[in-house]
Amino acid sequence: MRLAVTGRDGQVAASLVEAARGDVDVVAVGRPALDMTRPDTVFSALQAARPDIVVSAAAYTAVDQAEDERDLAFAVNAVGAGKVAEAAGKLGVPVVHLSTDYVFDGTKASAYVETDGTAPLGVYGASKLAGEEAVAAANPRHLILRTAWVYSPFGKNFVKTMLRVAADRDEISVVADQWGNPTSALDIADAILHAAAVLGRGRGAAFGVYHLAGSGETNWSGFARHILETSRTLGGPHARIRDITTADYPTKARRPANSRLSSARFSAAFGWTAPDWRESTAAVVGRIVADHPVRAR
Template sequence: MRLVVTGREGQVARSLVERAHARPDFEVVVLGRPELDLAKPETIAPALAIARPDLVVSAAAYTAVDQAEDEPDLAFAVNGAGAGHVAEATARIGKPVIHLSTDYIFDGGGERAYTENDKPAPRSVYGASKLAGEHAVAKANPRHLILRTAWVYSPFGRNFVKTMLRLATDRDEIAVVADQWGNPTSALDIADAILHLAAMLYGNKGFASFGVYHFAGTGETSWSGFARHILDTSQAFGGPYARVRDIATVDYPTKAQRPRNSRLSTEKFRSVFGWTAPDWPGATSRVVEQLLTRRISNG
């Protein structure tokens, strides 16, 4: 099965390439700029047609959350209209699309994990642009799976795990927000889930459970709890370590508002697809170990 993924350097794209190495039934092709640029709609359909996908994973996105407040037009062009053009081009060649979205489409004011039935209410340009993308994808291609996820990390690209390890190399203490809660999610686990979905779609031409789903790591924590686990794991493997000091959101102001509650219920995903993400502490430990092993092997 040939999976074509938009967003060559993204965490999910790179994780899909890595996970597919152990799956000879899958061929993963990644597309990015300049041949496919979501800000240039004219590039999208030709690039996808040439790639000849059995399924498209729409992972490319504008992800600079704070910068989006100053570049709303670009954020909406990429995350909104661009995502819609990918879905439209995919529908034109008669294929399904799996589109990645985010917890930022919620305002974070709830006291429980959000379900797919909860009303979106983004509080940032980034969140609003991703919600626009969801609507555009659903309108353009009825054969869509929209996966909302949260707090994504991996051995690739920029993410919270790598930031904590970097800061711990020259600091004794790191201040981390303690009043925002969510589900840390490994991009490697997202990749495994996508491969699971792709196999189901490929083997079931009558698949009818298209729509919106939440997929996130099992279990919840705060950013500071996440940081402590990362650094405790690093110390256990002989890597950098620093103490974590709890602070409040008001002590770490950002241009874009972050959801206080980013927890996502994955019960619908589990019941439909028979798949549950690993617990976040174990998944995090595996990524930390992988990062430290690569650092050692690279000198």
């Protein structure tokens, strides 16, 4: 089986390439061959990859910047995502599309399920929701996976930021009133490979919208504490975490106070459940500290 994943430099694409095993081949497709801002490049680039499944992971993810770049965010996350799904449909293959917790407004008291109403708070969330709609309209054989708080050994993410900042500071202020499920891109890749195997067996009933996030929940400051405590035990950088509120750390785009996602539907459909977020976080921190050792202060 061959998977073509868009977003060559993204966390999920890099994780999928690393996770490829056995008879599964993963080809990362990106610029200049496939440019999400140039819809005319999408079909030919994916056709050249000869995929059995297309994984649509390329996205505009600058949440605050999107407030000033609405057209670009929608060009990539909505129009571009729709073109990827359309191309997969023309090639006669399913599309697995990555979406986000930002399609919700965060006001629900418990974890969100797939049937909850969407209400994005900002441009980024609105563009991703429009992308979900475009993907569903363009290719009935779609798997839309909403995830949250993604981190990995690759690219830019919260885990790498905490380790970098801790190398220079004794104390870091982190928001404590936003809750969610930290999710390793390595786990997302493993889940996609499991789902691809199911789709490859022709289970059409599996298509639709699913949530896919790490098991267990925490807030950003709890996430940061676990990252840095793990790093400390490995001889990496460490700092104290000071809890602050969202109001103490104003940003251009509003964030959901509750980003918790229930992944029960995905687990039931595909027989895969993410590890506890602490376990996955520790594994990623271990890799980063080993690959980029920083003398602890």
